[in-house]
Every structure is written in C-alpha cells, then in structure tokens.
Amino acid sequence: MTTTEGVDNGVNVQALLDAREALKGAPEAAQFTWRATTRWEKGVHTTTTVKDFAGLGAEQNHKAESAFTADHPEVFAAEDNGITPIEYLLVGLGSCLTAGVASVAQNRGIQLRSVEATIAGAHDIRGILGADSDVRNGYNAITVSFKVDADASREDIEALVAQSQKRSAVFDALTNPTDVSVEVV
Amino acid sequence: MTTTEGVDNGVNVQALLDAREALKGAPEAAQFTWRATTRWEKGVHTTTTVKDFAGLGAEQNHKAESAFTADHPEVFAAEDNGITPIEYLLVGLGSCLTAGVASVAQNRGIQLRSVEATIAGAHDIRGILGADSDVRNGYNAITVSFKVDADASREDIEALVAQSQKRSAVFDALTNPTDVSVEVV
Numbered sequence A, B: 001m002t003t004t005e006g007v008d009n010g011v012n013v014q015a016l017l018d019a020r021e022a023l024k025g026a027p028e029a030a031q032f033t034w035r036a037t038t039r040w041e042k043g044v045h046t047t048t049t050v051k052d053f054a055g056l057g058a059e060q061n062h063k064a065e066s067a068f069t070a071d072h073p074e075v076f077a078a079e080d081n082g083i084t085p086i087e088y089l090l091v092g093l094g095s096c097l098t099a100g101v102a103s104v105a106q107n108r109g110i111q112l113r114s115v116e117a118t119i120a121g122a123h124d125i126r127g128i129l130g131a132d133s134d135v136r137n138g139y140n141a142i143t144v145s146f147k148v149d150a151d152a153s154r155e156d157i158e159a160l161v162a163q164s165q166k167r168s169a170v171f172d173a174l175t176n177p178t179d180v181s182v183e184v185v
Helices: A013-024 A085-107 A154-166 A169-175 B013-024 B085-108 B154-166 B169-175
Strands: A031-042 A045-055 A058-070 A112-124 A141-150 A179-184 B031-042 B045-055 B058-070 B112-124 B141-150 B179-184
Touching: A013 A085, A031 B085, A045 B085, A058 A085, A058 B058, A058 B085, A085 A112, A085 A141, A085 A154, A085 A169, A085 B031, A085 B045, A085 B058, A085 B085, A085 B169, A141 A154, A154 B179, A169 B085, A169 B169, A169 B179, A179 B154, A179 B169, B013 B085, B058 B085, B085 B112, B085 B141, B085 B154, B085 B169, B141 B154
Parallel strands: A141 B179, A179 B141
Antiparallel strands: A031 A045, A031 B112, A045 A058, A112 A141, A112 B031, B031 B045, B045 B058, B112 B141
C-alpha cells in the first residue's frame, strides 16, 4: 500500500511504515511502558497525572504533563468534580478508533472531511454496589457509532472503520482480558 | 458494617449503602449508560467530550462538560497534543481503584491521610503497527502499586486495596472481556 498524493489527513504514514519495518528487526525497541500516577484528593475525587513513558529503548516524555480529574456524580452523593473512572475507558476507546480511521484513511489515499464517534457503555451499577453478586462490575456492553464524511464510498468507509478496529490498542484491551496486578508498597 | 464515628474520608458511605438496598428492589434503575463523543481534529489528534449519561431511570448530566485531548507522541511522528488513547485506560484504572480504597476505608472506619497509585502498562507496539501478527494490540500486562498512609496496620491496608479491586468497575473491564460493537451510521 502506498500513500496517494494529494490526500492529507495529517498522518505521517510513511514514518509509521518505516517504524514497522525497523521494529521487525528490533523487538526490544518496540517494548513500551505507559505510566500514570493517581493521587487521592477527598472522597472518591482523584487526580491522575501522565508525563513520562519508556519506549524505543529509552525514557521518553510527553511535551507537557497532563492531569485528569475523576469523581462520582451528584446522584452518587459525590461532588462531581470530574467524570467517573469508567467513563475514561470510553474516552480511550473513542480516541483510539478515531485516530485509527485517520491513519488507515491516509494509508489508503482517502481524504477525510470529518469523523465523529458516539460511544455508549451499558453499566449495571448493582455490581459495584454489591447489590447482586451475579452482576459484573464493569460494562455489560459498549457500542461505537461512526459518522464519517470522506471522499469514499460507504463500502470503503466501512472497511476503514473495520481496519481501525482490527489494529486498535484500546479495542483489544477492552474486548480481551489483560493481567492486572495490584500491590501495596 | 457501620461507619465509625470520627473517621471522615469524604465518602458518603451511608448514601451508597442506602442505594445498594434500594436498587436490590429496582434493578431497572441500576441500568446506567455512560457516553462520550469523539471528534477528529487532524492526524491522530482527537477531542472527546463527556457531559450526559442515563441512570436511575432518567437522563442525567455532569455539572460541567469535560473535554479530553488525545494524540500520539513525537516519537510516533505526531504532534503530542495530549496523551495517547491507551494511556486513558491507566487514568481510569488508577482513579477507580483509588476511589475504591477511600470508599472501603470509610466503610471500615479507617482514616486515610494519603493514597497514591503508580500505574504502568507494558505494551509491545509491534501489534498496532502490524509488524508481528502474533503480538496483541493492547497491553501485555498492567501493574498498580499503592502507597497508603492511614491509621491502620499493613494487613488492614492490604485488605482495603484487595476489596477495592474486588469491586472496581475498571479493574473488571480490563481483566475480563466486554462486547464492543462498532458500526458506521
């Protein structure tokens, strides 16, 4: 696949294709560690910061530190200083799939005009409240609906979205299990 | 379990216990839908907004709309306007487990002074780059390390963290599979 001239979605596909080839022969450089630090404020209000990560065999930094507030809404008797932790999963999913659509479109020579994804997660809160031990704590199901305006047929747009899903880090993380270990230091 | 007088972590545990009892008899009110909308900016840069949700049988709103920027870092030939989509999963995990620690501590009559969680996700980016089809797209593993300063023994603190994990929405969402359906509208 080559990048079609004249199409510019702002994704440097050539750099990604070059990285793919380079990392085939250097698997250790492909090992990234992403990090975050969460500090308790009060109640269920927390602040999480993200700044540094490791990858390409070295310590790396984002240009700026980002801080994220989480809380519970007033209907849970909290102060609603920010979105809930589980909503951050929808932020990750929507942004990952949408970034993927742009990358695949660039690679396929499809000019995008606009992309919007609506994400909805169905959550039975009896799980986290301990009201019913048969109810899971997490989402029961998540739906993502894309509106894409592009120089492409509906069939090509559906194929774009399907390919984005196939390569999405967050889609995989939500649809398949990951080992999470929690310790007290 | 009752709340011990004099302990105040800022969590209204009585309201949560009341909600648990009320929702045992009203499962339909326990069905929440959390929502987000992602808009493509340029390249892999997106903006995701979160404002409304549904629950307790009605439409609900956060007090304010929140907006979240995602992008890729400069080492991926992008502009690093914000953290990557997969890092948002760590924000959700850290904030969920930390909020849980505060809630369980309140319920057990343990006064917290500080809680800090360090979250790290190991990610082999050969998956998302398509460099090796045997490598998954998501995290290979995630670790969470808690430092808790509280009026409690180490054993009680470890039990707090374990109970938070047991009731965590995001811990469940990452360690167990969820059905995610993606469509073009």
